[in-house]
Amino acid sequence: MNLYLSLIIELVFLALSILILFNIRKKIGLIPLYVLLGALQYLQVLSGNISVQLFEKYTMFPSSSIVFSALLFALLLIYIKAGVVKTRALIIGIVITNFVLAILFGTSYFQELELGILNPTNVHSISDINFEHFLYGTVLLLFDSLLLIILYQFLMSKIKKIHYLLVIFISLAITLIFDSLAFTLGLNYNNTDFLNILLSQLIVKTILAVVFSIILYCYLIYIDKEKSQVSFITTQERDIFSIIKYKRHIKNLQNEKKLVEEKLSSKIGTTLNNISDGFVSLDANGCYTYVNNKAGEFLGKTPESLIGKHIWTEFPKEIGQPFYEVYHRAINTQQTQYVETYYEPLSKWFENRFYPSKLGVAIYFIDKTDQKSTEIILDRNNRNIENILNTIGDAIFVKNDKSEIILVNNAFCDIFNLSRDAILGKTLFDKVTPKEQEVFLKVDREVLANGIENVNEETLTIKGEYTRFISTKKTRFIDNDGKKYLIGITRDITDRVIAEKRLKESEKYLDNIINNIGDPIFVKDEQGQFLLANKSFYDFFGSSKEEVIGETFAKEIPLHLRNYYLKDDEKVLTTGVEVVNERRVTRKNGDVKYIYTKKTRFIDENGKKYLIGIIRDVTALKSVEIELEKHKNNLEQVVKIRTEELDTQNKELQRINKLFVGRELKMIELKNIIKELQAKK
Incomplete structure (x- = not known):
């Protein structure tokens, strides 16, 4: 092993x-x-x-x-x-x-x-x-x-x-x-x-x-x-027997290549010295190998004085600056890099492009000071406008008279889930349904034509995938050249609409559940007024919804019971202790019913108190109990009578038993007397 x-x-x-x-x-x-x-x-x-x-x-x-x-x-x-x-x-x-x-x-x-x-x-x-x-x-x-x-x-x-x-x-x-x-x-x-x-x-x-x-x-x-x-x-396509073939003309080719490279380098050098932009090349160690005339002018030094010198030795203040970081990024990644930097000694902006190779880095830079100054001013103004628009949560857009979008904020991009480049210059009508296209275009034309502000709640179906509900306000703007623009603000009201719809559905769903419960259910507020009751409640008391909701219902019962019920309600609402009782009630049609009532308290997130009650009709159960009580009483009477009869019979049996025992004793006594007489005889 x-x-x-x-x-x-x-x-x-x-x-x-x-x-x-x-x-x-x-x-x-x-x-x-x-x-x-x-x-x-x-x-x-x-x-x-x-x-x-x-x-x-x-x-x-x-x-x-x-x-x-x-x-x-x-x-x-x-x-x-x-x-x-x-x-x-x-x-x-x-x-x-x-x-x-x-x-x-x-x-x-x-x-x-x-x-x-x-x-x-x-x-x-x-x-x-x-x-x-x-x-x-x-x-x-x-x-x-x-x-x-x-x-x-x-x-x-x-x-x-x-x-x-x-x-x-x-x-x-x-x-x-x-x-x-x-x-x-x-x-x-x-x-x-x-x-x-x-x-x-x-x-x-x-x-x-x-x-x-x-x-x-x-x-x-x-x-x-x-x-x-x-x-x-x-x-590569090498000759199969290239390993054993010695190509004598290799040296000639190398010499020819060297001459061509020298001629090419001379032409490139002449060209680079005649351009208006700066160009330098550095070897793998960061030393200058070529500097054209314009680069020397930009850097404030002669090209000859830089050849062979290390870049960071000549310009130590650039260490740690963006130019320094991008330079090293180009070397490390071996990918072309781009950066705009401000060169403080000359008070100029330069556009720098780094072209790395294994032999070093070539840097091409352009003086962009004038252009950059203008761009900075424009960029500052545009950035301020964009920041203002993008801080607004509602979607904002501007259209020209052809309904083409020329400006949007971030919220608008989020609605369509598209980048600005994919939105600007487009109508986006192809992103919605034909019906919505017709509505949007009609409103655009009306507002552009008459200048009357329009506010409309409508649907928005993005790419046929999902539908949102939006509220859009559109108004017209006319610039100094007479060109008309449409300015719109769109608010996504999907959550509100869905919430309202769900609330209605929930209420309907809750009503269906409550109304399918066989026991009467009711809800009261702190004033004792009915807020909710189910169908079983109305049927049991023979009342309609209009007669119950908003009323105390106490007027339907006798005064002594009314006070009793209200006292129970107050106790439950105050202490939160559940109350259970059983009462006899007489309905409007005269029927007498026995009911079992459970009352409990509920407090919502706003601190409001509500009384929830459940009633169960126990009349049938009560009738059974009464009948059982009657049977119980009858049974006890029968048992008492039968017990008395048994006691009488028992006494008679005891008397008869005593008679039989006395007779037996008499017989035994007579037998003894007879035996004595016989013995004497």
Whole structure:
């Protein structure tokens, strides 16, 4: 288990080392990476004695395979990202390094043998290398490298629809399989374990091809920040055999490019010095590399005196100012930035545009002092007007004589859920229903024609999605040129209308619920007047709504009961203690009813007190109780009579019992007398 963990650590360490060194190449160059890769072939040979048994049958040398696969992984990375020239240089450098190392270690090896330091039959020196394998591996590495690059470029150029991860895997897998076949056939053909060695090589290197392909793909697509460069390199049309073709005219092209660039720079410099705007360029360290004449004039210095100088050394007062912050934002984001700044030494406003690149920043600035002064005045006035309009909660709009909107406040934008740009210049009639269009347009025309103010409550359906209720006041304004404008103020009254509607619905809903309750229900105010009663209440007392609501209802009952009921009401309203009682009442038609009444108090949010009462007709229950009482009394009388009869019968039984007992005693006495007489006889 420890060996497998060591192999995983080795693989991860090599991959990370290669990627880290490559990722920081712009700071330290590619030399450290080249040195690492040059040593990998030698490390591969040294690690060749580390073996692992797979299925107790196949002997594998995974450490050597990991090192070799990492070398090809790095080679493909450099080819993709750095191009043909640097890849070719790397291949040649590795091959030469390996040959030099082979010669040096070979010389050292034979010298140690001659001096008797080493025993040829049992060598344990660091120079213990199979030189035949080493040299053969070096030559094979050259062919593997060329094969890898040619395969990759062939797949990229000729097969367009294949996934990029598959391109990397096929290139690495075929190269590693070729290396396994060539190495095994070349050095182990006569070995009795040839087939097992070959199969083990193929298994290990196929697995490594999968792992290193995934690592390289993830780095290029997800980790490397220069995604545009990756896209360019991986899709460019290179020659398939560009790795083995040396293009002699490269140097001529470079010289020609240099001459063209010099001519172009001269023309650009002349052009930039003749423009009326300032232009400067700075390198990655913030030092001036170019300053045109106008920029020098704006900055109060000659262009020559600024070249090579650091921007913040020359203008330290700008540190911490907007210009300084935007400058660094452009560098950090590598995106064009824009800012208007006031340069106090010259009392001027400048429009600054920053164009960043990896080589530095180009800054283009224009003197906008006159324009800015005018803009500041206009902006201040417009801002004051806008602030006034936008602080008003109602929607405000102004239309021209074609009903096109030319001014709105924030509240108006909120109603239509549109930005100002989407509203200004439009009639917005297409945003409402045809019926609403007709109403709005008719009112607009009437107000513009006769100048009479119009106030109207109407609906507003936005984009057919939802309807609002609005109250709109429209009036006319005529400017000095005689142009007519419509000024409108719209108030959203949706909440009010909905609240009123809901209130009515709630009242109706409540009435339906109360009127469907079988028991009479009523509500009184603090003066004892009825405010509410349900249908059962009216039916029970034989009264109409008009006869009850607003009345005390006390006049319908006798005076002694009236005072009793009013006293109960006052007690409930004062103490809040619930009162329950049972009374006998006589209705208008003469029917006598027994009722059970529960009264309780309710206090609203304004502190007003109300008495809520529920009446239940218990007449039938009362009749049952009376009947039961009668039966109870009858039963008690019957029981009393039956008890008296039982007592009489019991006494008679006792008398008879006494007679029987006396007779028995007499008989016993006679028997005894007879026995005595017989005995004497």
